[in-house]
Amino acid sequence: MVKLNRIYTRTGDNGTTGLTSGPRRPKFDLRVAAYGTVDETNACVGLARLHAATEDAGVEAMLGRISNDLFDLGADLSTPETDKPLAFEPLRIVQAQVDRIEAEIDALNADLSPLRSFVLPGGTPAATHLHLARTVSRRAERLMTELAANEGETVAAPALKYINRLSDFLFVASRYLNARAAGDVLWVPGGNR
Numbered sequence: 001m002v003k004l005n006r007i008y009t010r011t012g013d014n015g016t017t018g019l020t021s022g023p024r025r026p027k028f029d030l031r032v033a034a035y036g037t038v039d040e041t042n043a044c045v046g047l048a049r050l051h052a053a054t055e056d057a058g059v060e061a062m063l064g065r066i067s068n069d070l071f072d073l074g075a076d077l078s079t080p081e082t083d084k085p086l087a088f089e090p091l092r093i094v095q096a097q098v099d100r101i102e103a104e105i106d107a108l109n110a111d112l113s114p115l116r117s118f119v120l121p122g123g124t125p126a127a128t129h130l131h132l133a134r135t136v137s138r139r140a141e142r143l144m145t146e147l148a149a150n151e152g153e154t155v156a157a158p159a160l161k162y163i164n165r166l167s168d169f170l171f172v173a174s175r176y177l178n179a180r181a182a183g184d185v186l187w188v189p190g191g192n193r
Helices: 030-055 057-077 095-109 125-149 157-179
Strands: 016-018 024-026
Touching: 024 030, 030 057, 030 125, 030 157, 057 095, 057 125, 057 157, 095 157, 125 157
Parallel strands: none
Antiparallel strands: 016 024
């Protein structure tokens, strides 16, 4: 269990941070950027969840589970695989988490009309914040895939699948909430010429 007695430790004053597995890395390290952007995604999900609480309790509950999963994902990324045994079992994203988010996407998408245009960020407050969370999650995904492509670095397949599905979930959830209100805000190509 996590126990935080002090919030500041001064250990990062030299521009490094400690991974869960022990080694220190520069704060600009790609792995640190990846799990930091997952944390940023989670903050955006929290803001969307705040608004979803008044729009749809089911979506709000889904976002609560996702928020917890994002902490799991951050823990996964902050504990790179190593040949050395660890004193603890590292927390990893598992396929069941990917399966659950896929099932939730399918449930939300079941009654939505097919898209005939791209969707602009907007609509209900929750839907708008879900679009923001979607774009930040895509940035996290880009960083994670770049990290996975680097020699000597690993990112497990379930973690990559989860972050990819997350942006899909956030998009579909925004459409679902907008469908229950005034509908999606659609792109009109060249509409302001």
